[in-house]
Each structure stands twice: as C-alpha cells, then as structure tokens.
Amino acid sequence: MIKFDKVTKIYPTRSGKNSGATVLQEVSFEIKEGEFVSIVGKSGAGKTTLTRLILGLEEPSAGSVYFKGKNMKDCDMQEIQRIRRSIGGIYQDYKLLPARSVYENVAYIMEVEGKGQREIKKEVPKVLELIGLKDKANNFPKELSGGEQQRLAIARALVNHPDIIIADEPTGNLDPYNTYEVVYLLKKINEAGATVILLTHDREIVNKLGKRVITIVDGKILRDEAAGKFLI
C-alpha cells in the first residue's frame, strides 16, 4: 500500500543548496494493506518527515515514495489531494480548525470530499456519538480538553472511512488514561480493516501492542520486526 524505496530527505539551507540537514537516509520499507505498523524513534529521528512524504507535503531528495503502487513524484496536485483525502490523519497538535465547531470540524472533511448535505447530517452525529463528543457538537476546539480535542481529531480521521490512518505522536499531549483510550481506538480501527501507521516515541504503547515495529535512528532504519519492541 505504501512503499519507501531508498528515500533520502535533505532539507536545503536558506541559500537553497542541498547541503542542509539530512533527515532521512536511504530509507526503504513497505506497509501492506490492513497492517498495524509502529514507527518509533527519538524526537527528531525523521518520523514527521515520513508523514509529510506520505501526504505529499514534501518531496524526497532521492528515492521514491509509492502510494498504492503509484510513484508520488508522478502525481499531479489533484491526485495528491485525492491521496490526502484517503488518509485519516491524527497529530500531536491535533490540527483542528479553531474557527469551526466540533460538528463543523468533522463535517469539513466530508465537504472537502464533496459529500451531500443529507449524508453529512447523518454521518457526523454518528461519528461524534461513537467518539463521545455528541454533547459538545456546538463547542469550539478551544473549549475542549486535550483528550477531547484528540478524540475530535480521531472522529475527523474516521468520518470518511479512510483506508489508512496515520497517527503522528497522537498521545504526545495526553495523560495515561486518554493515551490508553486513543491506542484502544486505533486497534479497533485496525481490526475493522484499516491500515494504521503509528509514529511515536512512547515505549510503553509500542511494547504493549505487540505489532510490527520499524525503528528509526538518525534518519536510518535500525530494525524492522514483525512483532517488535521499542529498543533504542
């Protein structure tokens, strides 16, 4: 489903020359449909760059990223936008729309997809109920707690029934209870058939999951184990 083939990413310096920071070095791996993969590494190891490469927000300096068999380099902007719409994203800083209510944040994703108003009115309350935010539908993100904001981000990621969920440090700002809740939800989503990519530096979560673990250190893959542990 997603394949990295000898991907190197170097952020150029301000002068524009390719002599800046090397974030990823010849990274290769493949994620198959329905997998639950944890990508682990210290902060600054290159995890977020991986997410940005999958979303087409960055281009690799060398190598190729394939999404469903197609090289992202060959995709035009419309195709990239389609890929982004097929991915549900959950982030440490939630990336919510602050000027829109809880309901509108979830509805926005369906509106971007071009879904009809009737379908939106039917689906959004369902997802909000599932995630436990039905009573806060008219609140704005700043009126929610950290855990509620992350649940809203998950509701938003789920509403279009995406094939892939990318969770980039989804528990970074959460207390242990909310952390457990988010990980539980991700497992459920995976069991329902979606591919889940979890990028984290939380040792405990990864060790409890007992799923495939890709360990990145200084931009290189150190280990890729089917039922791995967080070992750095």
Add this chain to the structure above:
Amino acid sequence: MFTNFTRVINFALQDFSRNKGISIAAIFVLVITIMLLTGLLFFHGVANYLTSQLQNRIDITAYFKDTATEQDILNVKDQLLKMSSDIKNIEYVSKDQALVAFNEKHGNSSVLSKALQEVGKNPLLPSLNISTSNGDPSQYESISNILQTSDFAKFVDHVSFLERKDTINKIYSITSSINRFGLIAGVILLLVAILVVFNTIKLAIENSKQEIETMRIVGASDWFIRGPFMIQGIIFGVLAFVVCFLLSLLFSYLVSSQISAVLPGFDAFNYFLTNWWIFVLIQLGFGVVVGVISSYVVVKRYLDV
C-alpha cells in the same frame, strides 16, 4: 460544483461573522485608503476647474487689414478650423463690434473718447479671437505662423502672439505643473493604498495560517481553501465601498458651499453627482479588486509552502 460553490460562500460568510474584529479592522483600513483616493478624485475636479479657468483666460488675436472684407475673414476662419484641430474656439469680431467693446471698456476715459473723435473714423481693426484646446504655447505659435506665412498673410495685419507669449508660457507651465503634481500624487497614493490594503489582508489571513495548513493536509483543493478568503475580500471591498460612497456624498454636500466660497463656480456636490459613476468605479473597483487580489496572493503563498 454548485454544492462546492455554495459551501465556499457559506464558509466566507461564517468566517466573516466569526472574526468580526479582524473583518471590521480590514474594512476600516479599506475605507481610509479609498477615502484618500476619493480625496484625490475631488482634487482632480478642482485642478481641472482651475486649469480650465486659467486656459479660458488665454487666447491670441489675429488683426486683419482694413482692406480685408468680412467674407475674407470668415473664409480664413473656416480654413483655419480645417487646418488646425487644436482650435477650441474661434470668434470673429468686426470693426463695429470692436468699437462697441472699446467704448464699453473705456467709456469713462474722456481722453480716449476725445482721441477717437479726433481720428474721425473707427480706427480699430476687425479680428479673430482664437483659443486652443489645452493652452499649449506651441499650438498658439503654429497658428500664429500659419496666419502670417500662408495665403492668409495678405489679409492679416498682425497677430498678438508675440506680445502675449510670456503670459501664455507662464499659464501653461502652471497648468502643466498642477496636472503633473496630480498625476505623481495619484500614483504614489495608489501604490501606498495598495500596499496598506495588501498588508491588512495579509495580517487578517496570517491568523488563519495554521488553518490553511490543516485544510491542505486533509486534502482540500486549492480553490476550496482559497475561495472563502477571496469572497471575504469581495465582502470587505463592497462594504468599504458602501461606507465610502455615502461618506463622499455627505462630505461633498456639506462642504460644497465652503468650497464655492474659495473657488466661485466650482460646486463639489454637483461634481460628485455628475461624476458619480467614476466614484463608484474607483471606490468599488479599488476595494474589490485589491481585496480579492491581495487575498489570492497571500493564500497562494501559504499554499505554495
């Protein structure tokens, strides 16, 4: 397509009403800049009035020999009009008319009346008073040359160009300076106004930088992201126009009598009413076009990152 369009409009209206502070600030800045441009438009009216008043005061007179008949002079007038497109007005003054005008002007002077009686006949010459479209000295010079060098020379006694040359030059340089100043001030003010509006819209959108990033990540198309900001630009422009138009109407009505006291014959309110469509074009055009283009450029910068 239609659903997306209505959604974009709804987002714009929603964002506009939810960010009231920023919206009002943006409209306020637009109103100030549009009013500055409106002031320039009024200045243009005053300057035009002043220059036309000055230009109306300059003309040259071709005096004809006593031997030239009225028909000869009228032929010269017709041919001159055909030869020179610069002539705005040309007026025939006969010997008798010249005498009447002379008496009206100098009727009180017993010395001049006595002198006329001594001469025994009307000593004044028939003439053509000529004024050009923009008071350019070179136009007067060329008309003067035509009168003195072509077939007309046999009828023409003399042309008053040389004795009035200095006055014509002076007035022309004053009117040219007024026009040049207006043009330079206009260009500078327009550039400043564009920069001020652009920066205000940039600050308003800066607030939504994170939001734009999120919209990109979830796969919204560029137009779905950009549309609401551009429509907000239109709303800012239209509202600022309404305020400015009403202010201009009120202002021109209130100060009209004061301006007329300084510039007799110039009616600011009437100037506004007769040129209302230019005011609409500039106020609405500037507000909407600069608002929309600024929004487009600012959002594009965030989308390109």
